[in-house]
Amino acid sequence: MSTSRPLHLTDTQLASVRRAAALLRPGERSQFLQAIASELADIDPIDDEAVKGAVEAIMDAAARR
Numbered sequence: 001m002s003t004s005r006p007l008h009l010t011d012t013q014l015a016s017v018r019r020a021a022a023l024l025r026p027g028e029r030s031q032f033l034q035a036i037a038s039e040l041a042d043i044d045p046i047d048d049e050a051v052k053g054a055v056e057a058i059m060d061a062a063a064r065r
Contacts, residue, residue, distance in 0.1 A: 007040055013051040020055045024062070032058060 009017070017036055021029045039054035040046050 005041070007037055007046065009046060009051065010048075013046065013048060016048075016051055016055055020059055023059075028062070032062070 017033070021032055024032055035058045036051075036054050039058065040050060043050045
């Protein structure tokens with residue numbers, strides 16, 4: 001398990017993550033945010049495409065459950 005570190009997202013990237021999280025039930029949001037952080041943990045620098053890809057992958061996985 002890697003050491004936690006803060007993600008540095010732009011306002012636009014954070015807004016994208018927040019919009020996606022708003023579509024989920026409140027009880028699912030924490031897990032979603034943890035999954036986003038995990039997806040982006042090893043990406044440096046984090047660009048808009050990486051955030052978009054992480055959001056889409058996690059939302060698609062959630063939809064299949």
